[in-house]
Amino acid sequence: MKSSFYNTPGKHSGLLAWVLSTDHKRIGLLYLSCMTVFFLTGMTLGLLMRLELIAPGRTLMAASTYNALFTLHGVIMIFLFIIPGIPAALGNFMLPLQIGAQDVSFPRLNLLSWWFYITGAAVAITSLFTGGGAPDTGWTFYVPYSIRTGTNVSLAVFGVFLMGISSTLTGLNFVTTIHRLRAPGMSWFRMPLFVWSIYATGWVQLLATPVIAITLLMLMAERFFGVGFFDPAKGGDPILFEHLFWIYSHPAVYIMILPAMGAVSEIIPVFARRTIFGYKAIAFSSLGIALFGYLVWGHHMFTSGMSDEARMIFSLLTFLVAVPSGIKVFNWVASMYKGSIRLDTPFLYVMAFIFLFSIGGLTGLVQGALATNVHVHGTYFIVAHFHYVMFGGTAFAFFASLHYWFPKMSGRMYHEGRARVAALVLFVGFNTLYFPMFILGWQGMPRRYYDYLPQYQTGHVIATIGSWVLATGILLMVYNLLRSLKDGEKAGDNPWGGTTLEWKTTSPPPAENFEKIPEVTTGPYNYK
Amino acid sequence: MHGWTNLSSSVDSVFLFIMGISLVLLVGVTGAMVYFAVRYRRSKHPHAENIEGNLALEIVWTVIPTLLVLAIFWVGWKGFVYMRTVPQDAMLVKVTARMWSWRFTYENGATSEVLKVPVNQPVKLAITSSDVLHSLSIPAFRVKEDAVPGRENYLWFQPELTGSYDLFCTEYCGMGHSAMVTKVEVMSEQDFNAWYRGATGKASDGRSGPDGVKLFADKGCSACHSIDGSPKVGPTLKGVSGHRVTVLTGGKEREITATDAYLRKSLVDPQADVVKGFPPIMPSQKGVLKDAEIDALVEYMKGLH
Ligand code: HEC
Ligand SMILES: [Cu+2]
Numbered sequence: 001m002k003s004s005f006y007n008t009p010g011k012h013s014g015l016l017a018w019v020l021s022t023d024h025k026r027i028g029l030l031y032l033s034c035m036t037v038f039f040l041t042g043m044t045l046g047l048l049m050r051l052e053l054i055a056p057g058r059t060l061m062a063a064s065t066y067n068a069l070f071t072l073h074g075v076i077m078i079f080l081f082i083i084p085g086i087p088a089a090l091g092n093f094m095l096p097l098q099i100g101a102q103d104v105s106f107p108r109l110n111l112l113s114w115w116f117y118i119t120g121a122a123v124a125i126t127s128l129f130t131g132g133g134a135p136d137t138g139w140t141f142y143v144p145y146s147i148r149t150g151t152n153v154s155l156a157v158f159g160v161f162l163m164g165i166s167s168t169l170t171g172l173n174f175v176t177t178i179h180r181l182r183a184p185g186m187s188w189f190r191m192p193l194f195v196w197s198i199y200a201t202g203w204v205q206l207l208a209t210p211v212i213a214i215t216l217l218m219l220m221a222e223r224f225f226g227v228g229f230f231d232p233a234k235g236g237d238p239i240l241f242e243h244l245f246w247i248y249s250h251p252a253v254y255i256m257i258l259p260a261m262g263a264v265s266e267i268i269p270v271f272a273r274r275t276i277f278g279y280k281a282i283a284f285s286s287l288g289i290a291l292f293g294y295l296v297w298g299h300h301m302f303t304s305g306m307s308d309e310a311r312m313i314f315s316l317l318t319f320l321v322a323v324p325s326g327i328k329v330f331n332w333v334a335s336m337y338k339g340s341i342r343l344d345t346p347f348l349y350v351m352a353f354i355f356l357f358s359i360g361g362l363t364g365l366v367q368g369a370l371a372t373n374v375h376v377h378g379t380y381f382i383v384a385h386f387h388y389v390m391f392g393g394t395a396f397a398f399f400a401s402l403h404y405w406f407p408k409m410s411g412r413m414y415h416e417g418r419a420r421v422a423a424l425v426l427f428v429g430f431n432t433l434y435f436p437m438f439i440l441g442w443q444g445m446p447r448r449y450y451d452y453l454p455q456y457q458t459g460h461v462i463a464t465i466g467s468w469v470l471a472t473g474i475l476l477m478v479y480n481l482l483r484s485l486k487d488g489e490k491a492g493d494n495p496w497g498g499t500t501l502e503w504k505t506t507s508p509p510p511a512e513n514f515e516k517i518p519e520v521t522t523g524p525y526n527y528k
Numbered sequence: 529m530h531g532w533t534n535l536s537s538s539v540d541s542v543f544l545f546i547m548g549i550s551l552v553l554l555v556g557v558t559g560a561m562v563y564f565a566v567r568y569r570r571s572k573h574p575h576a577e578n579i580e581g582n583l584a585l586e587i588v589w590t591v592i593p594t595l596l597v598l599a600i601f602w603v604g605w606k607g608f609v610y611m612r613t614v615p616q617d618a619m620l621v622k623v624t625a626r627m628w629s630w631r632f633t634y635e636n637g638a639t640s641e642v643l644k645v646p647v648n649q650p651v652k653l654a655i656t657s658s659d660v661l662h663s664l665s666i667p668a669f670r671v672k673e674d675a676v677p678g679r680e681n682y683l684w685f686q687p688e689l690t691g692s693y694d695l696f697c698t699e700y701c702g703m704g705h706s707a708m709v710t711k712v713e714v715m716s717e718q719d720f721n722a723w724y725r726g727a728t729g730k731a732s733d734g735r736s737g738p739d740g741v742k743l744f745a746d747k748g749c750s751a752c753h754s755i756d757g758s759p760k761v762g763p764t765l766k767g768v769s770g771h772r773v774t775v776l777t778g779g780k781e782r783e784i785t786a787t788d789a790y791l792r793k794s795l796v797d798p799q800a801d802v803v804k805g806f807p808p809i810m811p812s813q814k815g816v817l818k819d820a821e822i823d824a825l826v827e828y829m830k831g832l833h
Contacts, residue, residue, distance in 0.1 A: 063703050132807065138700050144677060145660040145702055150807025232678020238661060239676060272568070274576035281586050303663060304674050305681040308612055312605055319597035323590065330589040331581075333557055336564035340576040343565060351565065355558050362550035365597070369604025371542045371611065375670045378663055378698030442543075444667020446698040449706035453694060527578055 004411065008511035019114075022107035023511060027114050028093030029409070034118060035081050035089055036478070042076040043471060045069050050433075050467040053460045056452050066450040067136040068151070072128070074139030075156065079163050080121055082394055083252060086259035087205075088117070088170055090401050091198045093409060095174060097502035097509060098192045100183025100518050105176040109169055116166035124159030127152040138448060140249075143230040143241045147222050154223050161216045164209045167255070171205025174198050183501065185520035189283070192500045192524040193276065196283040197262025200290040204251045204258075208294070212248035215241065239304055246297035254293040256390060258286055260397035261328055264350050267404050268332055269525040270498045271347040272339030276525050278331035285324035292321040302373045311370055318368040325361055329354060344496075345419040349400030352427050356392025360385055363438065380459075381441025387434045399423075399477065406481065407491030411508045414484035422480060426473030432466030500524050532668045532693065533685040535611060539670040542607045546600055611671070614684040618650040625655070625662035625675035625697065626811050628704030629748035638727035641746055643695060643712040645687060646720035652684040659811045663699035666712055674699055687714040702809065703761045704751050738821045740828025747817065749825075752810070755832050762810060763803050769830040775801035791826045 005025050009017035018026055049069050052060045061069075092110070096103055104110050128134040131152035137145055146153050178199045182191070191199075219241070221227045228234025230241045261282075269276045276282065298306060298314030332354060341347070363385045366372045376382060406414050440459040445452060452460065494503040505514050567573070621643065622633040632640045645651045655664055657675035665672040666685070673683040697708035715723070744750055752762040763773075769791065774783050781804060784790065793800060795817065798810035813822065 063706070067700075067703065067705075136702070142661055142700070145700070148660060148807075148809050149702065150809070237678065239679070272576060273570070275578045275580055277579060278581040278586055281581070303672050305676050305679055308608075311608070315604060316601055319601045320594075322597055323594050326593045327586070327590055329557055331586075333561050333564070334579075334582075334585070336561060336568065338573075338577040338579060339564070339568050340570045340573050341565055341568050342570045351561060354561055355554075358554050358557050362554055365546050365550060365600055366543060368597075369542060369546060369600050369607075371539050371604045371607025372546065373604070374608070374611065374672050375539055375543075375667070377672055378665065379667075444665065444694065444696065446665065446696045446706075448700040451706040453709070527576060 003510045004506065004508040005511040006508060010511075020111070022103070022111050024092050024096050024103050024107065024110060025409075025509065027110055028089055028091070030114055031084055031092060031117070032089040034121070035084060038076050038080040038121070040474075040478070042073050042081060043474060045073040045076070047467055047471055049073065050464040052450070053452070054464045055460075056454055056457060058451075063450040064136060067448075068128075068134035070448055071135050071138050075124060075135075075160065077390075078139055078252075078256075079124070079160050082256045082390055083163075083167060084117060084170075085256060085394060086263060086398055086401065087174065087198055087201055087255075088113075088166075090263070090398075090405060091174065091194075091259060092170075094405060094502055095177065095195060095198055096181070097408075097505065097513055098195050098500055099178065099181060099186060100501045100514065100520065101177065101181035102513050102517075104173050105180055106173050110173055113166045113169040113173070116162050116169070120159045120162030120164075120166060122159075123162060124156050127155035127159060131155060140245060141216075141219060142245070143219065143222065143238050146219060147230070154220055157216045157219055161213055164213045164216070167205050168209040168213075171202040171209070173202075175202035175206060178202070183517050183520050189280065190520055190523050191283075193265035193279070193282055193286075194259070194262035197258045197265070197286050200286040201255050201258045204255050204290050204293065208248050208251035208255075211244060212252075215244040215248065218244070239301070239306065242301050242304055243297070246300045247294075250297035250300065251290075251293045253389075254289055256394050258289060260353070260394040261286065261325075263397045263401040263404075264332060264353055265328075266500070267346050267350050267400055268335045269527070270404075270496050271344060271350075272336050272341050273497070274335070274339045274525075274527050275523070276331070277334035277337070278327075279523065279525075281327055282331050285327045288324040289321060292317065292324070296321050299368060299373075302370060303377050315368055315370050315373075319365075322361065322364065322368070329358060329361075344403075345414075345416060345423055346400045346404035346496075348420060348423045349396050349403065352423070353393060353396040353400060356388050356396060356430070360388030360393055363388065375444075376441055378446055379441035380437040380445045380447055383447050384434050384437035384441060387437070392430060392434070396426075399426075402481065404496070405502075406484070407495045408502055408507045408509070410485050410488070411491055412484055412488030413491045413495060414488055415480055418476065418480040422473050422477035424473075425469060425476060429466050429468070429470030429473050433463050433470050434466070436460075436462045436466075499526050532689055532691075533670070533687050535670045535685055536668065538607050538610065542603050545603055549596055549600065611683070614652050614682070615650045615686075618652040618684055619645070620652050620654060621645070623653050623655040623664060623675065625657045625664065625701075625708075626659050626748055627702055627809065628697070628708040628751045630664070630695070630697075630708070630710050631746075631748075634724065634727075636724065636728050638724065639746070640727070642710055644720060644723060645712065645714055646717045647687050647690050647714050649717070650684055650686040652682055655681045655683070658816060659809075660701050661699045662697045662701050662708065665696045665698040666693055667696070668693045669712070672698060687712075690714045690716055707751065738818075738824040740824040740831075743817075743821055743825055744828055747813070747821075747825075748811075762806060765829055765832050767833055769832070774804040776804055777801050788826055788830070791829055792822060795822055795825065 012020050052066055132150040135151045135153045135156040218229050228236045230236045230238050265282055296318045299318045302311050436459040445456045491507050493507050504518055624631045632643050655673055655675045657677045662675040669685045671683045671685050673681045691714055693712040695710045695712050752760050754760050754764045755766055757764050757766045771786050773786055796814040799808050802808045
């Protein structure tokens with residue numbers, strides 16, 4: 001414990017030892033703590049929305065408040081939680097450890113990224129209380145409404161712009177790190193699959209995020225100067241904005257899910273005590289997803305008025321990008337075959353992930369098919385689908401890896417019993433909250449509706465009850481982890497018997513990560 | 529299967545096809561996972577076998593899913609082509625979406641806030657918006673298409689059962705989005721014809737000039753303005769005529785009296801003087817309302833005390 005990075009603050013002390021540190025582990029934990037706060041905030045907003053929707057008509061708040069709430073909920077969950085998500089928090093901490101490096105390639109740039117992130121977040125939050133008040137456009141900022149509304153869209157958009165810079169720089173940093181700083185002997189195919197997924201994600205961050213930056217600048221130009229990019233009266237076109245927005249925001253979906261898939265590929269071998277099934281298939285499918293992910297943005301626009309040919313091509317490509325995700329799922333399940341499985345909390349979350357992500361993915365087929373897309377587009381079906389993918393997928397994998405790496409990051413073990421109860425409550429709450437939304441959506445209930453017709457009430461009531469259960473599970477999980485930070489048992493260096501490099505150093509690791517940089521002689525999951 | 533429209537049953541069969549495939553896959557994956565977790569738990573199976581992979585299996589679960597998704601794509605595309613191929617004899621109705629109401633205009637000039645259509649007659653909707661994005665959705669009919677300013681999108685359907693169906697806006701459009709709801713009335717041919725012949729868009733019931741009360745409701749003003757003193761998205765119009773009002777003109781504040789000219793300007797150029805404390809979202813009525821209709825609305829507003 002003496003030599004751990006917690007006891008090696010560097011030049012500064014106190015809070016400054018964190019916010020000015022270039023140690024990737026400290027930066028990772030900075031992200032993690034900010035994200036936890038934002039996640040709990042986003043969750044609270046979600047709970048308020050669900051409460052409003054427990055009955056038709058006005059229950060708690062005015063329509064304008066509700067509209068600001070779903071905008072904020074989306075902006076916070078997407079830009080402040082799930083996009084930085086696994087890569088910025090856990091990736092920052094684990095990536096250098098997993099490849100046997102002392103830090104990332106550009107530690108100062110890494111710190112700058114965090115500063116962009118937190119400044120962006122501060123700007124976005126300021127937008128709530130200044131100017132015309134909290135933005136009410138939805139996180140998609142579609143024009144012309146986002147140009148016309150009197151709310152403080154410009155500032156919020158600027159905040160998102162800053163967070164985009166953060167994400168781009170992080171991607172750049174990680175790609176370079178993986179190319180340059182692998183320990184001796186770690187060839188590409190000896191890298192852990194988490195590293196592969198961060199690698200694929202890094203490229204997407206680097207190449208896709210600038211597009212949203214341009215788009216948001218164009219939006220600001222529209223608001224301040226009325227340039228007319230998107231205004232048909234001036235020869236512009238609102239559909240252009242939709243294209244630009246999704247050219248980034250669809251790949252962003254893979255920024256969110258790929259690292260989660262990487263984490264899952266890490267956890268399964270450890271708890272099944274065997275090597276992963278189809279290492280190369282999983283690694284290449286990450287690259288495949290990253291590559292094809294660029295070409296399917298149009299599937300968010302199947303009713304926009306885009307040409308029928310474009311709709312057909314985007315539909316076809318969308319189906320093709322589904323295949324690599326399927327390959328991963330099959331390989332994960334096969335990796336349990338003839339294993340020696342322990343159902344600890346990380347593994348339970350992984351099983352929940354596979355189930356929920358499969359539902360999310362399979363309902364995506366309904367949306368990818370043109371004939372059915374038209375019916376479900378813009379309804380609760382979509383809301384259900386992306387919560388199954390983003391929450392049931394990414395966030396559950398995030399929880400899994402949080403428990404998995406908790407002993408490495410803190411040096412202590414969390415309370416296993418409480419953690420399992422929390423996982424169960426979360427799982428039940430999640431399905432009670434989101435499953436009814438598929439049905440509501442198929443029945444036609446539009447999304448982003450403050451008020452609804454009485455025939456939809458049953459589904460809404462069930463979902464609202466589910467939201468309470470879900471929140472209970474989350475609070476229990478957070479409580480358990482925080483409390484274990486204080487009074488958890490000492491974990492030891494390798495409590496799970498993992499074979500990747502982060503388990504070869506102390507828990508928590510020293511500032512320089514390894515006393516001696518390890519030499520790599522085998523693949524990552526060597527349980528012979 | 530008999531649907532509400534020609535499209536309902538074809539869309540639903542695509543849905544069932546996908547659901548069938550999905551259920552098989554979901555049950556297979558989940559079942560195998562749970563089975564392995566139980567069968568190979570550490571207490572019963574202490575020594576794992578290190579199986580690194582199997583090329584044949586990888587090929588199988590790449591090729592079969594690829595074929596499956598291509599099949600789904602094909603079925604979805606076929607159904608879609610049918611949805612986009614409008615029959616020659618379809619009746620045309622123009623749809624204008626605006627914050628936060630719908631206007632349906634028929635070929636004889638008749639307009640309505642409710643979509644009235646005859647049963648068993650193909651109907652083509654030509655959809656546009658006069659302000660922001662909206663989207664026209666009729667869940668029972670399985671149709672939807674966005675209303676985009678500066679562009680005319682279309683969809684078609686053929687109702688097969690008379691009755692009344694919900695019509696929603698499904699693209700977020702601001703404060704009144706969830707109130708942008710109306711009905712589709714599918715009528716028997718006789719009923720429809722009777723209504724259609726009576727409603728020709730000319731001044732109704734032989735009275736002279738358009739009716740302000742009716743216009744105020746029909747033109748969507750009431751979505752944003754009350755006449756009882758309570759503020760909605762826009763200021764109340766109770767006692768509007770002649771009152772002192774603070775407006776922002778080109779960003780500068782000034783206080784003016786609401787004259788007839790001001791009221792008229794509020795309609796045709798609402799962004800010129802924006803009432804302080806309200807967002808500049810009032811849709812311009814220029815080219816939307818005829819001069820006589822604007823006169824009628826101004827007269828109507830003068831009577832609101
Ligand atoms: C989308 C909502 C919306 C609709 C629909 C709408 N208005 Fe407005 N209206 C506003 C807002 C907001 C304001 C205040 C800001 C401004 O002056 O532009 C306003 C301002 C006005 C004013 C000036 C009021 C004052 O106190 O000085 C008048 C008059 C008016 N509207 C009449 C109408 C009429 C008549 C219609 C129907 C043809 C209509 N509005 C439709 C939102 C709307
Ligand atoms: Cu709308």
